[in-house]
Amino acid sequence: MFLMTLCKQYLLAIKNLVIPFFCTYCRVMIDQNYPLCEKCIGRMRPVASVSLRISKKKVMPVFAVSTYEAPLRSLVQSKKYGNRLASRQLGVIIWEQTALSHMLFDIIVPIPLHWTRYAQRGFNQAEEIAFEISKKSGKPIIPLLERSKKTIFQVGLSRQERSENVKDVFILSKKAFLYAGQRIVFVDDVMTTGATLYAASRAVGVLKPTQVMAAVACRVINS
Numbered sequence: 116m117f118l119m120t121l122c123k124q125y126l127l128a129i130k131n132l133v134i135p136f137f138c139t140y141c142r143v144m145i146d147q148n149y150p151l152c153e154k155c156i157g158r159m160r161p162v163a164s165v166s167l168r169i170s171k172k173k174v175m176p177v178f179a180v181s182t183y184e185a186p187l188r189s190l191v192q193s194k195k196y197g198n199r200l201a202s203r204q205l206g207v208i209i210w211e212q213t214a215l216s217h218m219l220f221d222i223i224v225p226i227p228l229h230w231t232r233y234a235q236r237g238f239n240q241a242e243e244i245a246f247e248i249s250k251k252s253g254k255p256i257i258p259l260l261e262r263s264k265k266t267i268f269q270v271g272l273s274r275q276e277r278s279e280n281v282k283d284v285f286i287l288s289k290k291a292f293l294y295a296g297q298r299i300v301f302v303d304d305v306m307t308t309g310a311t312l313y314a315a316s317r318a319v320g321v322l323k324p325t326q327v328m329a330a331v332a333c334r335v336i337n338s
């Protein structure tokens with residue numbers, strides 16, 4: 116048994132000499148080009164999709180991979196260290212692990228980052244996630260939204276304060292009117308209360324989208 120395992124590891128090591136693949140979280144060598152190893156996939160606590168009410172008649176389904184815990188939380192937080200690859204890998208994981216790949220949609224809209232944070236970090240994690248989802252689905256990324264004012268950090272705010280904080284925070288970009296009546300998927304890294312996604316859905320309301328959905332890597336569960 117030990118010999119077999121050793122042999123397997125040996126063959127994998129040879130294969131990986133050509134193109135090495137590692138689990139993004141635990142760094143173990145894996146034999147396929149996927150961000151996480153099987154053990155780490157097994158550690159993720161899946162969350163059910165939720166429906167956010169965005170108007171009297173409409174709800175927005177939100178697809179999420181897991182709760183905001185390891186291993187995905189580490190990938191989300193690695194944006195602080197400029198890890199663009201980890202952000203892209205979240206896109207792959209969202210595509211593979213949620214029902215988004217079975218949904219019909221026309222355009223992918225990343226939730227924008229305020230430019231001051233963009234300047235600090237050099238990239239927007241939501242855009243990187245959108246990049247991979249676009250590659251997998253063949254649908255275009257359309258930056259429909261812009262930030263209208265700086266949101267203060269959400270951490271430590273109550274639910275009420277959070278929704279006040281992000282109210283009217285988005286405005287439509289100049290060419291947004293070209294995308295009336297589309298089926299939209301918003302993409303972001305984490306959903307906390309849903310206030311940001313709600314504000315985004317309000318901002319695109321004038322475009323009368325046929326459908327609005329959202330896909331995130333993690334959803335915070337308040338226990």
Ligand SMILES: [Zn+2]
Binds near residue numbers: 143153154155
């Ligand atoms: Zn792993």
